[in-house]
Amino acid sequence: MSQSFVKSSARERITQVVESWFLTEPLLFAAWTMHDVVERPGLATIRVGRGKIEFNPDFIRSLRRDQLRSVLGFEAMRILLGHPYARQQPKAELSYQASNLTVQECLRTKLPIPRPRDLWGDDRFDNQYFEFYYRELAERATHDEPPEDDPEDQAAADSSGADPSNQESSDDGSDPHHDDAETTDSETNASEEADGPSNGADDAASTLDAYSDPDQVGMENTTQWDNDDLKRDEINAAVREAAESDGWGTVGGQAKEQLMATLHPKLDYRGVLRNFRQSVLSVRRRLTRMKPSRRYGFAQMGSRYDFTTKLLFAVDVSGSMGHRDLQLGFSVVSHFFRYGVESVDVIxxxxxIRCEPLTLRRARSAFEVSGRGGTNFAPVIDYIDQHRDYDGLIIFTDGYAPVPPTPQNTRTRILWLFKDEATHQQMHQGLRGLGRSAFLKESPR
Incomplete structure (x- = not known):
């Protein structure tokens, strides 16, 4: 390490590292320079949020140049992934840990931050995304919560009236603390003589451990995370420019995939369902003496309007659809028992087609289904050609089937609802002429 770098102030050390990125790491440089860099001695380490990068100068000075470069690069990638500006979760410590795991998968640094496979002991957790890690950490935390003390065990301990450890240590009549105190004092003195007033390597390791520990800094380092569409758009513009100009620097393939995924807006299937429901609603006007005309009062009959929408929900029960997929699909039916749809036919x-239409007039959580073979959409299209009184058809599927022929029935609107994003991406272009499409679950990023 150069003497000039050692003697530099904390801010100067940061500037030297960031300026070195200008040619070699243009994307990291862009992420850093769109933030204000602020000294904050009250912080434990370093944090990002609300357009600022705040740092403790003592933390920065404790790091070697290679360690500082890793920490600053880690925070720049956290910015590029949008965690401080879009990824709020209820538990701060788990949010910070999930963010660390995601960034570490992208960069594979030498910082004391584990990879997910180290934490779970399974390479199936490699290359996942923030929400996935948060969900897994939350589930793990729930399972790891210690059970409450058994009142009977506690009562038995209280009734004994004695601490077994104290009894054992005092059997020989000696002071249980005397020898330990002498040993501790002598070891402390020896340690001080060997290390001197301060050990720089130990200080750096200690501060890096704190930076990596969600229990120590998770709350503090995520306290300013907040939804910020403008900042997120600014970050996305930098990522898009890097993709167009090949300005990735040394950012690897996995990091590129994660960053490119942030550019694709999420498809809100609930909004698609709402629009689809509105497009298929139909009403019937009925004259009645029980309601006055708006223009002529009781001299003329008024009008009542009854919803007459007929909706068909077709569920793929092929072998590639899991039990939880089917539960998720059937749960969608409940969205239509509001605002005008009084019944839904389910096949x-x-x-x-493996059943006669089952007419539902309220939401149901359990169904018994048969099938579990391959997938073919043609029978469903044939069904609406033969039964043309339906206003809308929703086909819930995993999409692994050929594109069916165009229906002769042009009255019934079709919505293709895929179980996840991956199958939607694979199928939706081919199905564009057959109706709208959406998906329920995001694919891993």
């Missing part, structure tokens, strides 16, 4: 299919 399920694989290579063929």
């Amino acid at each position: 399920w299919f694989d290579e063929d």
